[in-house]
Amino acid sequence: MSALAAEGVGIDFGGVRAVDNVSFTTAEHGVTAIIGPNGAGKTTLFNMLSGVYRPGRGRVRLFGEDVTGEPPHRLAARGLSRTFQNLQIFFQMTALENVMVGNHLGERHNVWRHLLPLPGVFAEEKAARQAARKELQHVGLADVADRPASSLAYGMLKRLEIARALVAKPRVLLLDEPAAGCNATETEALSALIRRLAGEGLAIVLVEHDMAMVMSLSDRVVVLDQGRVIADGAPEAVRADPAVRAAYLGVEV
Numbered sequence: 001m002s003a004l005a006a007e008g009v010g011i012d013f014g015g016v017r018a019v020d021n022v023s024f025t026t027a028e029h030g031v032t033a034i035i036g037p038n039g040a041g042k043t044t045l046f047n048m049l050s051g052v053y054r055p056g057r058g059r060v061r062l063f064g065e066d067v068t069g070e071p072p073h074r075l076a077a078r079g080l081s082r083t084f085q086n087l088q089i090f091f092q093m094t095a096l097e098n099v100m101v102g103n104h105l106g107e108r109h110n111v112w113r114h115l116l117p118l119p120g121v122f123a124e125e126k127a128a129r130q131a132a133r134k135e136l137q138h139v140g141l142a143d144v145a146d147r148p149a150s151s152l153a154y155g156m157l158k159r160l161e162i163a164r165a166l167v168a169k170p171r172v173l174l175l176d177e178p179a180a181g182c183n184a185t186e187t188e189a190l191s192a193l194i195r196r197l198a199g200e201g202l203a204i205v206l207v208e209h210d211m212a213m214v215m216s217l218s219d220r221v222v223v224l225d226q227g228r229v230i231a232d233g234a235p236e237a238v239r240a241d242p243a244v245r246a247a248y249l250g251v252e253v
């Protein structure tokens with residue numbers, strides 16, 4: 001069974017056909033990259049896969065179940081988490097507190113439970129703290145758990161975002177440009193982390209502009225151009241595909 005599948009997915013913005021009839025599936029484990037030139041529709045597709053946008057056409061399936069148009073918190077409860085290209089970090093909070101926020105994403109909110117000193121709330125809080133610490137350790141940030149996020153280097157913040165997505169215990173993790181803004185060392189650390197997470201059994205789908213990272217990390221590459229899939233396959237095959245070269249270089253096939 002595939003982890004995540006798009007079936008003829010599309011959406012228009014006004015007169016712009018941003019994503020058109022996109023279909024692909026991801027394996028239950030491993031790394032799938034979605035690449036393409038600027039404006040190809042990568043972010044829009046990602047937003048449809050993660051429930052931020054409802055597709056105008058087509059279906060999205062998660063482990064075979066139709067989840068088209070389900071909002072992000074429902075998808076989180078079903079095992080799909082994502083990170084954002086623009087960091088969604090609360091800089092005045094500690095690294096640990098930032099990860100604890102992620103723990104609530106898959107829950108139905110019950111404000112009263114947290115306002116009233118009901119039995120069990122403190123135990124829950126303690127468990128959430130422990131789970132968050134574990135995920136910080138998972139991404140190599142255990143040492144900075146109690147530091148304010150504002151004091152962390154950029155590459156650390158990227159890993160903090162991943163820890164926050166992981167605390168919801170996803171089986172599918174969507175990463176929106178994980179290497180954007182990172183230097184070479186930070187990118188290498190992120191690649192190693194992503195590889196390790198895939199090895200632990202996660203299905204990872206990423207949108208990324210850093211081709212060296214994509215080619216070294218991915219099991220599978222899906223290429224979009226003008227909202228459509230123009231290639232889908234192993235990194236080497238995709239790199240050699242004339243349609244992909246043409247899309248990137250503006251050269252006629």
Ligand SMILES: Nc1ncnc2c1ncn2[C@@H]1O[C@H](COP(=O)(O)OP(=O)(O)OP(=O)(O)O)[C@@H](O)[C@H]1O
Pocket residue numbers: 013014016017018036037038039040041042043044045
């Ligand atoms: N909210 C929106 N309203 C109108 N048009 C949009 C909207 N979002 C995206 N588009 C258009 O849809 C097309 C695809 O954009 P999208 O941002 O998904 O591409 P992308 O591949 O992620 O590009 P980049 O690599 O530059 O981030 C573009 O023509 C873009 O201008």
